[in-house]
Amino acid sequence: MGLLKNLRSSISRAASTLFSEEESKRIGIYGPPNAGKTTLANRIVRDWTEHGDAVGPESHIPHETRRARRKENVEIERDGKTVSIDVVDTPGVTTKVDYTEFLEHDMEEDDAVRRSREATEGVAEAMHWLREDVDGVIYVLDASTDPFTQVNTMLIGIIESQDLPVLILANKIDLDESSVQRIRNAFPQHETIPLSALEGDNMDEVYDKIAEYFG
Amino acid sequence: MAEVKQPDGVQIDLISGERMDGLASMEKIRMILDGVRDGNIVILEEGLSPEEESRLIEVTMTEISPDEFNGIEIETYPSSESGSSGLFDRLMGNDSNKKLTVIGPANRIETLHKDETLIQTLVSRT
Numbered sequence: 001m002g003l004l005k006n007l008r009s010s011i012s013r014a015a016s017t018l019f020s021e022e023e024s025k026r027i028g029i030y031g032p033p034n035a036g037k038t039t040l041a042n043r044i045v046r047d048w049t050e051h052g053d054a055v056g057p058e059s060h061i062p063h064e065t066r067r068a069r070r071k072e073n074v075e076i077e078r079d080g081k082t083v084s085i086d087v088v089d090t091p092g093v094t095t096k097v098d099y100t101e102f103l104e105h106d107m108e109e110d111d112a113v114r115r116s117r118e119a120t121e122g123v124a125e126a127m128h129w130l131r132e133d134v135d136g137v138i139y140v141l142d143a144s145t146d147p148f149t150q151v152n153t154m155l156i157g158i159i160e161s162q163d164l165p166v167l168i169l170a171n172k173i174d175l176d177e178s179s180v181q182r183i184r185n186a187f188p189q190h191e192t193i194p195l196s197a198l199e200g201d202n203m204d205e206v207y208d209k210i211a212e213y214f215g
Numbered sequence: 216m217a218e219v220k221q222p223d224g225v226q227i228d229l230i231s232g233e234r235m236d237g238l239a240s241m242e243k244i245r246m247i248l249d250g251v252r253d254g255n256i257v258i259l260e261e262g263l264s265p266e267e268e269s270r271l272i273e274v275t276m277t278e279i280s281p282d283e284f285n286g287i288e289i290e291t292y293p294s295s296e297s298g299s300s301g302l303f304d305r306l307m308g309n310d311s312n313k314k315l316t317v318i319g320p321a322n323r324i325e326t327l328h329k330d331e332t333l334i335q336t337l338v339s340r341t
Contacts, residue, residue: 095272096286096321097279113281124276127269148329150289154268161265 024073024084025214028134030126030159032151033062033092035140036171040197041089044210045071047203055089061105063115065091066122068129078211085214090129091122093151130158136165136214143170143178143194147186156187165213168192169206174199225256225323225338232261232313240267244274251287251320252278256338262291262316288324290334291316 029037038056046052055069071087099116103109130137137159141147159166168187170180174196184192193209195202228250235243243263248271250257263271271289279286291314317324317336327335 093272094286095275095289097276098285098321099281116279116281120276120279124273127273127276131266131269148331150291150326150329153291154265154272154289158265158269 024086025135026070026086026088026133027136027138027210027214028068028088028090028126028129029138029140030090030130030155031092031140032142032149033094034060035092035142036197037092037140038065038089040138040140040169040171040195041069041071041087043197043200043203044076044087045074047207048074048076055087061102063092063097063102063119063122065089066115066118067091068122068125076207076211078208078215081211081215083211083215085210088129088134090126091119093123093126093155095151097123130155131162134164137167138210139166139168140171140197141168141183142172143180143183144172144175147183152186156190160189166190167209167213170194171197173201223340225340226254227256227258229258230260232259235259235261240264240270243267244271247271247318248274248278248287251318252284254320254323256317256319256324259316259318261313284320286321287318288321288326288336289316289318290326290329290336292331292334 029041031037039058041055042058045055049071055071056065058064068088068090071089074085074087076083076085097116097119099109099112102112102115107115139156139159141152156166168183168190170178170183170192172178173180173194180192180194191209193202193206195206197203230246238246244267247257247259268289271287275287278284317334319336319338323339325337325339327337329335
């Protein structure tokens with residue numbers, strides 16, 4: 001009888017550990033180059049961690065992020081609850097990389113070639129993470145550019161095919177030429193949240209939705 | 216010796232869904248990239264699955280080489296049904312992902328306009 005009681009209490013302890021201390025979900029920040037993914041990752045981490053180190057450097061030059069970077073256990077508090085996520089900032093996805101485009105940003109040829117090599121490795125790495133290692137996706141788009149691109153169509157399709165929860169963010173609403181409606185029209189099957197990661201506009205709604213989608 | 220004149224034009228490979236059905240994922244990707252790297256425009260009647268598209272991007276990235284191959288341009292229509300197609304439908308083979316797909320070398324094909332129902336591209340000879 002005592003044995004049965006012990007067994008029952010062990011099972012109960014194991015179950016409570018299993019369900020009460022959920023592991024952080026890995027949330028990949030995806031999107032095309034220059035959408036503001038790293039700016040968003042840095043803002044999330046600075047808003048919700050004590051020391052608030054940057055996830056990575058921000059730049060207007062495409063492919064500044066050439067390695068996926070993870071910041072673990074970022075705890076976002078919403079309505080008295082805490083949602084714990086690992087923020088994974090990924091390189092911008094593209095189907096082409098031409099090193100000569102970096103020369104336009106006052107880069108020496110050797111640096112441009114090296115940057116393009118690293119960029120291609122980074123995109124391949126981002127695709128691998130998407131297939132194998134993320135539990136949800138924040139898809140960041142620059143609201144001042146046309147969202148009807150093949151990379152966006154394909155990536156949203158890949159995310160949907162894996163049944164990953166996806167939150168679409170229309171970034172850069174601080175720019176005059178931005179249009180959130182254009183993004184809503186492009187992906188009507190998903191909710192689109194406007195924000196400016198740079199200025200910190202509408203971040204409260206972004207955190208509400210992160211908690212709702214990934215909590 | 217007489218110089219062999221190269222044909223002045225762009226080769227277009229139209230590949231049927233039936234032909235693609237018999238190939239493994241990596242065979243499809245290899246066939247596409249071999250064609251594109253030869254300078255051809257490859258048109259797939261039924262496109263690729265999202266998983267295959269993901270691997271196509273990954274393999275393309277590994278093959279990009281400065282001054283030799285800049286990558287690919289690929290165009291399909293946005294899939295308006297993708298949001299409504301559930302896991303059950305996909306498991307049962309009710310796949311709504313079949314869509315005409317155009318793939319070409321990034322330095323020779325340029326998208327002029329794209330929306331839900333129209334894709335306009337410009338293909339250059341060199």
